[in-house]
Amino acid sequence: MRILVTGGAGYIGSHTTLALLEAGHEVVVVDNLANASAESLHRVSELAGRRAVLERVDLTDEAGLEDTFSEHRPEAVIHFGGLKAVGESARIPLDYYYNNTAGTVALLRVMARFGVKSMVFSSSATVYGDRNPYPYTEDMEIGAMNPYGRTKEQIEDILTDIGAADDAWRIGLLRYFNPVGAHESGRIGEDPQGIPNNLMPFIAQVAVGRREKLQIFGDDYDTQDGTCLRDYIHVVDLAEGHLAALEYVTEHPGVHRWNLGGGAGTSVLEMLRAFEAACGKTLPYEFAPRRAGDLPAFWADASKAKEELGWQASRTIETMCADHWRWQSANPNGYAA
Numbered sequence: 001m002r003i004l005v006t007g008g009a010g011y012i013g014s015h016t017t018l019a020l021l022e023a024g025h026e027v028v029v030v031d032n033l034a035n036a037s038a039e040s041l042h043r044v045s046e047l048a049g050r051r052a053v054l055e056r057v058d059l060t061d062e063a064g065l066e067d068t069f070s071e072h073r074p075e076a077v078i079h080f081g082g083l084k085a086v087g088e089s090a091r092i093p094l095d096y097y098y099n100n101t102a103g104t105v106a107l108l109r110v111m112a113r114f115g116v117k118s119m120v121f122s123s124s125a126t127v128y129g130d131r132n133p134y135p136y137t138e139d140m141e142i143g144a145m146n147p148y149g150r151t152k153e154q155i156e157d158i159l160t161d162i163g164a165a166d167d168a169w170r171i172g173l174l175r176y177f178n179p180v181g182a183h184e185s186g187r188i189g190e191d192p193q194g195i196p197n198n199l200m201p202f203i204a205q206v207a208v209g210r211r212e213k214l215q216i217f218g219d220d221y222d223t224q225d226g227t228c229l230r231d232y233i234h235v236v237d238l239a240e241g242h243l244a245a246l247e248y249v250t251e252h253p254g255v256h257r258w259n260l261g262g263g264a265g266t267s268v269l270e271m272l273r274a275f276e277a278a279c280g281k282t283l284p285y286e287f288a289p290r291r292a293g294d295l296p297a298f299w300a301d302a303s304k305a306k307e308e309l310g311w312q313a314s315r316t317i318e319t320m321c322a323d324h325w326r327w328q329s330a331n332p333n334g335y336a337a
């Protein structure tokens with residue numbers, strides 16, 4: 001199939017683009033490169049032995065999207081494009097509502113005009129908010145606690161309403177937990193701009209000498225070692241989940257939701273120790289005050305994806321750390337030369 005991938009130059013987008021190319025699909029990436037490098041796609045093409053076309057278009061540029069659809073005639077869309085930092089979203093909420101929510105509406109309007117009604121959407125476990133018992137299941141009431149999460153929730157609602165109004169739409173909503181790791185080649189990986197918000201890239205940058213020490217936000221949570229538990233999932237497992245969801249929605253009209261997670265919690269300290277084992281170094285850290293908005297623990301019930309998509313996360317924490325370290329140690333400054 002000809003697949004248009006928004007945000008395809010980004011971390012999860014580039015890994016999914018590689019998996020699509022390897023599965024024989026043609027891929028057109030739409031990315032404004034605001035938070036990604038075109039180098040990631042050069043390397044994806046090198047790894048796949050086939051090119052992914054890059055169209056540098058902003059999702060809010062409806063005319064630019066029209067030109068892209070007119071030229072490339074995609075048959076389905078995998079939609080990653082958007083801003084994704086929880087803390088930043090509280091500081092500049094309007095940018096998040098414009099880029100994420102309004103940008104998605106522009107994309108959907110162009111898709112409808114070109115008769116493209118298959119979409120896999122990158123949603124997030126953050127939509128579950130702080131009211132649900134874990135493990136989270138897809139039928140739970142959602143309620144995000146920050147502007148970033150609310151844009152994901154709004155987009156899920158928009159897609160649900162579109163699917164209810166026109167049963168020609170085939171939509172998969174994928175709620176990710178915590179993506180980490182990198183392709184085994186070490187050629188592509190996570191390259192956050194500025195100081196990493198997330199745990200794994202921060203640990204990796206300490207290991208490679210870019211950051212002085214890890215600050216662990218809170219050691220007094222009601223967990224086995226006092227640090228928060230999260231459901232970490234290897235980014236290649238995640239990419240494979242997108243291909244499984246695309247295949248499913250191609251056969252099944254309607255709107256479908258799946259958690260993409262491993263189904264278990266790993267603590268911050270456990271992840272730090274696993275990364276030390278992977279990089280062969282003792283990594284400096286200190287305990288710091290809790291971070292506002294952090295939940296003590298949550299993880300996925302991923303049984304629906306297993307039953308319906310035949311998909312489950314398979315790569316271990318050790319593999320996540322080994323692959324992440326191979327990428328970071330080979331690319332200390334990410335994609336920057």
Ligand code: WQD
Nearest residue numbers: 086124126178197198199202215216217228230268291294
């Ligand atoms: C994990 C744990 C931190 C950094 C976020 C988004 C979510 C999704 C995934 C997009 C927490 C601790 C972190 C550090 C630390 N993103 N930590 N020191 O918060 O579970 O989820 O990323 O969809 O929407 O909310 O991930 O990696 O930021 O934090 O101690 O320097 O690591 O307190 O307990 P989180 P995270």
